Structure formats: C-alpha cells, structure tokens
Amino acid sequence: MKSNRFLYVLPLLMLAILAGFFGWSLVSGRDPASIGSALVGRPAPTLKAPALRPGEAALTDALLQSGKPVLVNFFASWCTPCLAEQPLLERLAKKDGITIIGVAWKNKPEEARAWLERLGDPFVAVGYDLDGKMAVDWGLSGVPETFLIDARGIVRLHFRAPILEKDVTDRILPLLRAGGS
Amino acid sequence: MIPELGHYALILALAVALVQATLPLVGAQRGDIRLMALGRTAALTQAFLIVLSFAALTEAYVTSDFSVATVVANSHSAKPLLYKLSGVWGNHEGSMMLWVLILSVFGAAVALFGENLPDGLRARVLSVQAWIGVGFLAFILFTSNPFLRLSPAPPDGNGMNPLLQDPGLAFHPPLLYLGYVGFSVTFAFAIAALIEGRVDAAWARWVRPWTLAAWCFLTLGITLGSWWSYYILGWGGFWFWDPVENASLMPWLAGTALLHSAIVVEKRDALKSWTVLLAILAFSLSLLGTFLVRSGVLTSVHAFAQDPARGMFILAFLVVVIGGALALYAWRAPTLQPGGLFQPISREGALILNNLLLCTLCATVLLGTLYPLFLDLVDGAKVSVGPPFFNMTFVPISFALFAAMCVGPFLGWKRAELWPALVRLRTAFAVAVIAMILAATVIDPHATLAALAFGFGVWLILGSLLEFVDRIRLGRAPWAETRRRLATMPRASIGMTISHAALGFVVLGSVATSAWNVELIRTFRIGDRARFADWEVTLSNVEPVRGPNYDAERATLTLTKDGKRFATLTPERRMFLVQRREVAETSIQTNLLRDVYATLGEGDAQKGWTIRLYDNPLAPWIWLGAALCAFGGFVSLSDRRLRIGAPRRSRVVAQPAE
Numbered sequence: 001m002k003s004n005r006f007l008y009v010l011p012l013l014m015l016a017i018l019a020g021f022f023g024w025s026l027v028s029g030r031d032p033a034s035i036g037s038a039l040v041g042r043p044a045p046t047l048k049a050p051a052l053r054p055g056e057a058a059l060t061d062a063l064l065q066s067g068k069p070v071l072v073n074f075f076a077s078w079c080t081p082c083l084a085e086q087p088l089l090e091r092l093a094k095k096d097g098i099t100i101i102g103v104a105w106k107n108k109p110e111e112a113r114a115w116l117e118r119l120g121d122p123f124v125a126v127g128y129d130l131d132g133k134m135a136v137d138w139g140l141s142g143v144p145e146t147f148l149i150d151a152r153g154i155v156r157l158h159f160r161a162p163i164l165e166k167d168v169t170d171r172i173l174p175l176l177r178a179g180g181s
Numbered sequence: 182m183i184p185e186l187g188h189y190a191l192i193l194a195l196a197v198a199l200v201q202a203t204l205p206l207v208g209a210q211r212g213d214i215r216l217m218a219l220g221r222t223a224a225l226t227q228a229f230l231i232v233l234s235f236a237a238l239t240e241a242y243v244t245s246d247f248s249v250a251t252v253v254a255n256s257h258s259a260k261p262l263l264y265k266l267s268g269v270w271g272n273h274e275g276s277m278m279l280w281v282l283i284l285s286v287f288g289a290a291v292a293l294f295g296e297n298l299p300d301g302l303r304a305r306v307l308s309v310q311a312w313i314g315v316g317f318l319a320f321i322l323f324t325s326n327p328f329l330r331l332s333p334a335p336p337d338g339n340g341m342n343p344l345l346q347d348p349g350l351a352f353h354p355p356l357l358y359l360g361y362v363g364f365s366v367t368f369a370f371a372i373a374a375l376i377e378g379r380v381d382a383a384w385a386r387w388v389r390p391w392t393l394a395a396w397c398f399l400t401l402g403i404t405l406g407s408w409w410s411y412y413i414l415g416w417g418g419f420w421f422w423d424p425v426e427n428a429s430l431m432p433w434l435a436g437t438a439l440l441h442s443a444i445v446v447e448k449r450d451a452l453k454s455w456t457v458l459l460a461i462l463a464f465s466l467s468l469l470g471t472f473l474v475r476s477g478v479l480t481s482v483h484a485f486a487q488d489p490a491r492g493m494f495i496l497a498f499l500v501v502v503i504g505g506a507l508a509l510y511a512w513r514a515p516t517l518q519p520g521g522l523f524q525p526i527s528r529e530g531a532l533i534l535n536n537l538l539l540c541t542l543c544a545t546v547l548l549g550t551l552y553p554l555f556l557d558l559v560d561g562a563k564v565s566v567g568p569p570f571f572n573m574t575f576v577p578i579s580f581a582l583f584a585a586m587c588v589g590p591f592l593g594w595k596r597a598e599l600w601p602a603l604v605r606l607r608t609a610f611a612v613a614v615i616a617m618i619l620a621a622t623v624i625d626p627h628a629t630l631a632a633l634a635f636g637f638g639v640w641l642i643l644g645s646l647l648e649f650v651d652r653i654r655l656g657r658a659p660w661a662e663t664r665r666r667l668a669t670m671p672r673a674s675i676g677m678t679i680s681h682a683a684l685g686f687v688v689l690g691s692v693a694t695s696a697w698n699v700e701l702i703r704t705f706r707i708g709d710r711a712r713f714a715d716w717e718v719t720l721s722n723v724e725p726v727r728g729p730n731y732d733a734e735r736a737t738l739t740l741t742k743d744g745k746r747f748a749t750l751t752p753e754r755r756m757f758l759v760q761r762r763e764v765a766e767t768s769i770q771t772n773l774l775r776d777v778y779a780t781l782g783e784g785d786a787q788k789g790w791t792i793r794l795y796d797n798p799l800a801p802w803i804w805l806g807a808a809l810c811a812f813g814g815f816v817s818l819s820d821r822r823l824r825i826g827a828p829r830r831s832r833v834v835a836q837p838a839e
Contacts, residue, residue: 008514012507019500025554
C-alpha cells in the first residue's frame, strides 16, 4: 500500500523538479540566444597550419605550450570586423607585449599577406587555414574570433566577436596580469 | 472613455470571479443551496463583464484609437479590417484577454447547460474555473493591462508583425485557445471530483463532450498553425519540432489519451484515478504551453511573444494551479473506488495500451523540448534537439499506436479474443503490406522508414473502414439488416471511424511530403528555363505590385509539361512599409494530390532572382486529413447521448460488447 501511495505523489514530485528548473532558468539571467563556448576550461584544440609568411615554421601545438599565455586570433582579409579589430591587436602586441598567434581563415594566403603588410602585423606566428578544416576543432562560427589560452594550454576566454577596448581592459588584461593561470 | 469602461469591467470581473471562486465552494461543503446557486449567477455575470471588456478593446482596435498603448504597438490605420481584428489577440495582452474571454464563456456554458448536474458538483466545478479566472485576470490587470493610455497619442501605430498578417494566423490563436481553455473545464471537473471523492459514469459523461470539444478545437488550431508555417515561412516543411509547436502537441496527446480513457470510465466505471490525472495533465500542459511561449525560457520561431519579466508570474501561477491540483490528487485519488474488472485482451485493455502509448509520446515530446534547457542549466552546453531525435523516438512509438489503433475497436469489452479480430482485419493488412512493398521498391528504394510509415497510413484507413463495414454487417447480412444497423449506429462510432481513418490520411500526406518531395533552388533571369520534377519551368515576368500596406515584387512562373501549360505560380516578396520588413509570400498550386510550391528570394533583373520550387506529393492530405480528424470529433460530439448530456446513473451498467 505504501509504494502504491508513492505513485500518487509521483506527479507532484515531477512538477516540483520541473518548476525548480524553470525558476532557476528565469533567475539565472541566461540568454537563450547566446551560443557560449564549449571550449572554455578545456585544453586548446590542435594548432596545425602552414605558415603564412614564407620561410617561417608552420604553426604547431608547441606554440601554445611555451609556458606563456597567448592569444589565438582567427581573421580574414575579406572580413570588415577584423579590420576594426586590427589596431587593438597591434597595440596589444607592441605596447603590452602579448604573444598573439594569427590564423587566416578561408582566405587565400597572398591576400591575407597583402592585408597584413598594409595594416601591420601583430602576430608572433601566423598560419592559414584555407578550407577551414582546423577551425572546425576550434568550434569556429566565423571571423573574427579570439581565444585566450593560458600558460598550461587551457582555453580561458573565447570571443565570438571582434574584441573591444572593454574586453581588453575588463577581461583579457586582468587574466594576463594574474599570470594567465 | 470606452477603454476605461473595458478596464473597469475587467476589474469588476475579477471581483465577481473571487466571489465565484469562494462562496459556491463553501456552499457545496455546507450543503447550502443558495450559496451554490450563486455560482451560476456569478459565472454568467463574469462572462458578461469580460465580453464587455473584450468588446471595448476590439473597439479601440477597429477605430484605431492610438491613445491606447497596445493599439499603437500592434496596429496601424492602413491595416485591413481583418488584421485590425486579429491584432486584438495577436499580441501578449490581447491574447491573455482572449484566454479569459473563452474561459469565462465556457464557465457560463457550464452554468447554463449544467442544469442536470448535481448541485454540489456544478458549484465546485464553477468555483475551480473561477480560481483559474482569478489568476489570469490578476495577471492581466497587474502585469499586462491592455487598456493603458498614451499621452500624447501618436499619429499612427507601429503596425503588426507582417508574418502574422495572414488569414490562417488570424484564426490560429482563437482555435488553439478554445482547445487549451476547453481543457480547463475538464480540469475543473477533475478537481471537483477529487474534492467530492467520487468519480462515476455521470461524471465521465460530462467530461467526455468537453474533452471532445476542446480536442476538436485544438486539432483545428494545430492544423491551422502547421498550415500557416507551411505556406508563410517558405521552407516547404509542415512541422519543425519547434518548442512552441511541441507545446501545443503535448496537450493534444494528453487530451487524446483523456478522450479514450474517459470512455472506459463512462462505460465500465474503471480507470478512474488515471482519467482524473490525465484531465489534470491535459490542462497543465496547456498552461505549460502558455508559459513556454510567453516567458522566453526557450527560443523558437515564435520569439515575437516573449517577455522574461512576466515569466515569474506565470511560473508561480503554474506551480500554484498544477501543484495544488497534483497535491489534491496525491491526497484524494487513493480513495477513489476502483470499478469494473477486465482481462488484458479486451476493449479496456486496448484503450489502456492506447493511453500508455500516447503518454509515452507525450513524455518523448516533453523530453525533447526541455532537454536542451536542462543541459544548458547543468553544464552550459548548448544543444539543439531536432527532427533526428523525434524521428528516432516519436515515429517508432507512433507506429505501435497505429498498429493497435485498428485492432482495438474490434475487441469486445471485458474479455475478448485477439485472433478473430486480426482475421477480420486481414484484407487491410494485406493491402497495407502491398502498399509498403510498392513504396519501398517503386517510389524510393532508399527510404525504408518512409515505406513502413506509408504502409501504416494505408492500414489505418482500411482498418478503420473495415471496422465500420463489419459493424453494419455489409455483405454478410441482408441489406435491410445493414440499413437498420446504419440507421441506429451511434454517431460516436461514426465519428471514431472518420477520425481514425483521417489520421491515416495525415500519415500518408506527411510521409509523402517529407520523403518523396522534389526541391529546386536556383537563380532565374527573366526567360530562364529549368527542368523541375515532371515539368519545365519558365520565369516569364517579375513586376512590382502594390498592396494595402506593402509594396511587392511578383514573379510569374509557368510550368509546362510536353508543351502544355500545367500551372502558373506567382510568388511575391512583400516589403511592409511600416515595419520595413520583407516577407515572402509563397504561391501554391494544388490538385489535392500534390502541391507545387514556389517562393521568390532576393534578386534583380541583372543577376536574376533566387527561386525555390518544391513538388510536395500528397501535401494537402496533411491538413485535410487533420481537419477531417477534427470533423470526426464533431460528429461524435453530436451523438445524442452526449448532446443531452443526461447523467442517467441507471445506465452505468455495461453496454453489450459491440
């Protein structure tokens, strides 16, 4: 009889669980439209791309394990938001001395090269991913996207938009000052 | 002045609802006839006040009174009258008004036609209904008042989402709400029964017509919504497993289960506490549907109706209503006396199987709809559960349902033999298997699942018709006997035959459209020709057209077969002037066996226009079948027993197995 009684209470329990979830989702301030990133907190995906600048070594995972935090920036010469982002990257590299690795995404190498020559090249190392195959592992949805990878090779931040002054001062620099670990 | 009148009437309605929610309940508990009678008066008064209030709101829309904030936000003076009217409920505030309007009208109907209900039951039903009314009225008055004024009044309104300016969508919400709110009546009956601690055949005889009516309207509402998304969204699909679509499908599934289990209560006095639970669930899922659409918890194509601020109120309301109901259920349901006994192989057994399968389907949809939300909350992963999930789960379970659907009606009450029923269905089985093999070999050898589903569609139609033929003894008895049986056949069973067979048409239509359609997307310049399915298609012209509140480009596509003209399609791309929004107007040519469907994309004379063409075989059957399914429900509703609704307690005795 007791287990029978439990059956009648079961619907109420189910409701309590459901309502709890709904309440939580309402107060958590979650934006169902934002995509988020599955990579944050995980080791960075494989970095493997031919070098964009002639005569340089290809991009490999070794670049991510230099013991220093790095930024990985995906860009393309045909992308206007990348153009807007470029001066900020330039400043981060030259003034703040941050290591930035660039990847030209779905971009002909000669066009990407010309673009960097014209605008300035903030990258310590830069490769290209012509068919976008490597970027699949990085969960790229478009360009520009920027990843902050800490000294241990863990992804700490993932920007799915051009990075702004605000992002630099509020999120990137504090993390780097804290040692990026 | 008139909007204030409407506002005032709404406040009065809340006061009346509070009276209706309390005094008759007290009266029923104490056996006080006068207090119980108050319930009827209050229900009628409440309905009158809400009709008045709704009329006042409608007046503001029709006369384009731009001193009212909701009119400004959702209407425009240049809009055609139909859309001024549908604009009344085409937004959050108005749709809530429509909800309480239907709620109160249903309450009044119970009060008017419930003369032969026991006084106590009627008083309790009306009180429970009024509690729901209090919740919604308070919600409207405190968080979404449609009568708020603007000063100074702007010269014109912002117009309405152009996607919603469509005759199909003008009637979609009212039909859907008639269904959702119809379940509030069965819910009220269930709660009243729990309070009384008694569920009997008379109760079931009252619950069934209300369930049936709600179910018919919900069927029509879902059909209209699906048809709308088919021809307005221009993707060629008819069901997208979108959270909001699922939200209307779940109460439909629960309601269908309720419809069938109420038969068992009515005829055999069994399955009582289960039926009561289904009645609670059907309405709870309707409320959940409202919550999901209104709160913005899930994203969907229906995103135009979201406001997270109101979510908390609805959630709280949801918890109080459903939680209260389920708590009452947990407390009182164990005391309901179980009724008639039966063997597993029997009509009752078949109906239980139907219930199990329908509830599993409902749970599947619930899981698929809420799973992304749960996962997101637990570990932040964003996933989307789409058609693949539902194809893998929903489809096979519904196959089991289809298989059983034709057998059940052949089984007698209490105890039956499975084999004779199967023997009588052998023709249907043979033809269905042949259809399946034909579909798998001739039409498309790669789509095995589709062929299987196609066979089930044929099985459903033939199996249901065979049952009808068997019942009137066509060909097995003299003609006079057949005629006599036909004349005395209850409309409820005619309705069942229609609805079951109609589902077969829906299945055939859905399978053919999703598995065997032909699609062509390409750029056309004027004069370009292309092969498409059996035809040759030519873009003969693109011209500007002017509508009442939009400018459009209209393409003229000619389809020819062996030089003979088959059809002319004129898809448009409309630019709505007020909202600066473009909407594609598809053009569909149908001959009831196939739809040829065209949409016009962006482009110009230089580069050409992107045009999508679809050839959707049997597509019209989806909606005609669904409408027929609802029609079967209405036929059943016109059954004399239900029309009179007389709770003759003497007829509880089991009827002979038919």
